[in-house]
Amino acid sequence: MLRDVAVLALQGAHAFELGVFCEVFGIDRSDDALPVYDFALVSGTGDSVPTRHGFEVRTRHGLERLASADLICVPAYDPHVRQPDGLVEELRAAVERGARVLSICTGAFLLGDAGLLDGRRCTTHWRYADELARRHPRARVESDVLYVDEDPVITGAGTAAGIDTCLHLVRKEHGSTVANAIARRMVAPPHRDGGQRQYRERPLPQDGTGSLAPVLTWIEANLDQDLTVEAMARHAHLSPRTFARHFRRETGTTPLQWLTGQRVLLARHHLETTDEPVAVVAHRTGFGSVDNLRHHFARRLGTTPQAYRRTFGGLPGSG
Template sequence: MLTNVAVLALDGGHAFELGVFCEIFGMDRSDDGLPPYDFALVSATGTLVSTRHGFRVEATHGLDRLEAADLIGVPASDPDVPQPPQLYEALRAAVARGARVLSICSGAFVLGEAGLLDGRRCTTHWRYAAELARRYPRTRVEPDHLYVDEDPVITGAGTAAGIDTCLHLVRKLQGSAVANDIARRMVTSPHRQGSQTQYVRRPDPGRRSGSLTPVLAWLDAHLHQPLTVDQMSRRAHMSPRTFARRFQQEVGTTPLQWLTGQRILLAQQYLENSEEPVTAIAVRTGFGSAETLRHHFFRRLGTTPHAYRRAFRADPAPPGR
């Protein structure tokens, strides 16, 4: 059931994520034959709630409104600002009686503080993923997902992924036709391919630290070449076994997994900023062939190089080129 929706207005909250809930569930689209929602903004701290952007929103309901909600929306807010204890209690009580909760971006920290992520998979914005996992070790954070549905707890990744998350829930509970029509009214895709990994910026080699920093910088400059662990370890003046162990300690992954990830990040840059064909990009990034690039690209990002270019190309070529 999805008819009664209550969305939290949090002090210091982010306006876009709050707006996503308002746009999807707070608009009356019955003129298009879409089901209306009994929608309310809820606050635990008073009627007027300050956003992080310098303006205030009016929440006309208190926490008692959560008692009737089928769905409770939790938008992004500052993870370091605690919410009132009664808010966490109200969220736990709502889930216990059968309501769903859905967070967007750093809203996952509110659910974590309420204990609702314990024993569940979840996601958040990729910038907050490590901190979420550190604070709430009983959850399993999956930072590459646009959203994670651990019914009755649904978590979405950063900002625009909130649209994907809400439309997913609408599709699940009310069918594809309803979700597609809402997306059409919003002029957005009803379903995006891929994961939020494709949005992570390629790290600057100059910002790394550790004994392997010179080796990593050299590897960054030679990603187009065939590279093996033996070659890497010789460059580091270590045995392959010692090098692999040190690499895992300092970088957090294996040398070959890191190498593949860096090559994919470099391929993303070429796809965004050049007109080179995928076959040429595959050579430039050390994959050798377009087929190998496509295989690793889809495995890591959940989308194809061509689809990624269409989504992220900074200066699209004119039609017919």
């Protein structure tokens, strides 16, 4: 169980990514019956550390604090800036004893320096993916995803994707009810499908087609219905081919993949917050049959609906 979180304050750290870790794991939300972590900012000197923005972060803990952490978080930083001696050894030792490491953006370079990306899928900000692959050729760098979970090594893409990455781990440890509650407190979306491809620089569409937000809202309100690409396209007043093209451009995924992801999220919510039979959950979420629900749960979560309910049912906020 995730209890002890240490966040590295690296020389040249980026304030936003450092702040994401502090926001997700460092705030006491016990007033909402949410988990409270033993949280610490850690530096190689146990003193102040200069960030890339011209101010310093003062810490009270040195690298020895990493020895007790269940999770070590690595923010974005300038990967050309030398970090304290012994840090990569501490990261390797932490993983060997069973701790997780989680990086955002260029924080993946430090995990690579520690050899923790070798043979593993990983990601970073799309602007630095090629450089990460050159510096760490044994890493399997994926540039079109928001995060990669190769437990115990979790890597997130750039900047705001750090929120997605942290909430993913919270969801994995505590269930979607807790992750959604933290997201609401942060005024952030609890889950985003798609990947980084949608955020890369590209020419604006020339056909004047507007956002698909209205049709996405309609889909979310009708997940229990028999939704085909043709039905979605009709609602968007587009041909199926044009709709699919615009959908991938705006979300980074296909209509059916996005639909399945939303149905799995809804099923998780029902399993956590109700005692409805799994067959009823399958019907309410549009999967139709228990077998179909089990199939998609196994593919997306590596578990069964029944096992998920045993683990996460009855969490704070459940009805």
